[in-house]
Amino acid sequence: MVQASQCAPEGGARTPVGTVTVVDPHPLNWLYITWNTMEEPVRTDERGNIVGAAMEDSHWEDATLVVKVREGVRFQDGELLTAHSIKRAFDEVQKWKAPHPPGTYLNFHPDTRAHCPDDYTIRFDFPEPDGLALAKFRGFHIPSTRFWEEEGFGYRKLGTGEGHW
């Protein structure tokens, strides 16, 4: 048996090779596939700690969370990920009362507003500081414009994003 933490650490650029075939019967397999394919401001490392992904850095200014967006991130279709991509995703998720299947604890306060002072900075103005904002970023999926225009989270098929984010 191998303990997961003993496996290869992150590091070492390489050309992708090979195919693996996976059977994952976990009830959250849909979420794991989402995390394997979409961008989020943060991700979790091997031990589950939250680390930056599309978000390079962040800090609080009173009740405002200021996020520095990583430069040079491209979606699968070639579009550049910017602060505006994150604002678009934020505006989309805020439309719904219960967008996340795991629960409404991932919701941002409905009165939160986002704006982009430049292409790689986004400011989230919360009604009061949100200590769990970075954890909520884990469920905050950032797709390209094409995703929103062609699919959305069930928008085209089901006409709603409730429970499908």
Place this chain on the structure above:
Amino acid sequence: MVLEANTDHWNRERGPRLERVVYRNDIPHAEALDKVCNTEGEIDLVSEVSPEEAQKVEDSRYAHLVSIDALRVVSGLINRNAGFMDDVRVRKALNLAVDRDRMINEVFKGYAHPVAAMAPPYSGGAPEGVEPYPHDPAEAGRLLSEAGWPEGRALRLATTSDVEAVARRMAGDFRDSLGIEVEIVEIPDEDLIPAQKALVEKNLPLPFDVLAHAWFDLAAGYPPAVIHREYFHSAGAFRAGPPLEEFEELMGRSVVETDGQKLGELGKQIDRLVHDEALNVFLCCPMALVAVNNEVKFTGHAATLELAETEVGEGHWSRRNND
């Protein structure tokens, strides 16, 4: 479903290291496990291997077992609205009645960690110096008697099929340690959704004293966001009992705390409170077990089935077939 590598991904050091990932979630679990253990070229990775199946993977010449500390927790959810269950002496008696080591060895075949409250011990959210309740039948019996548990009153222990073995082991300990009768209430799979609705919607009275229950976290560092909140907060989906003033106050401070270190300390205070009040029957944190083809280097992640760092060796079927 087929995932193809985004070779333009910004994090080149991390991955992707595979050209392609094929999900075959239409294959039944037992068949998939047979294929990964006994063949190569069909299935490379099967998640959610049960403890009973682990030895089969260990004995395989084609696959190996990867165990992951996966931020999962199994407990007995106590219905504090039921008679006597609002008494902390009864709840402590139930905790002292359980032999966690035996449960981990017999039910989980060793693939689990004992837990003092609800924060997994490796999550960064467990308070220092708080140990799991010991197996102490004498003290458990004394507390139950002191609380006035009536002669002949059976404890109603409910379970779903996924944790039935946990419930049966717990019931054995309650009977042996406390000398009480335990009535096991099995919730059939077809009744699961109505039962979940009854719990979440707080349709009282719930038909159990204790419910064997499994849950998980989506990130380490602050378990109350996803675990303690759901079980004990006034807005928690699984709360079965009145809100606790001290718990509400600590959670209220947490949600506006933007200093990560202070947030972590608040989380530990919450876990200590939950332990001291014995709000659940604290059992263990099962590992996630994954069967992996020997030519696949899989990096397990605590909170997801992540494949970005996974790679295959030169002897893997997909590379041999390309030669």
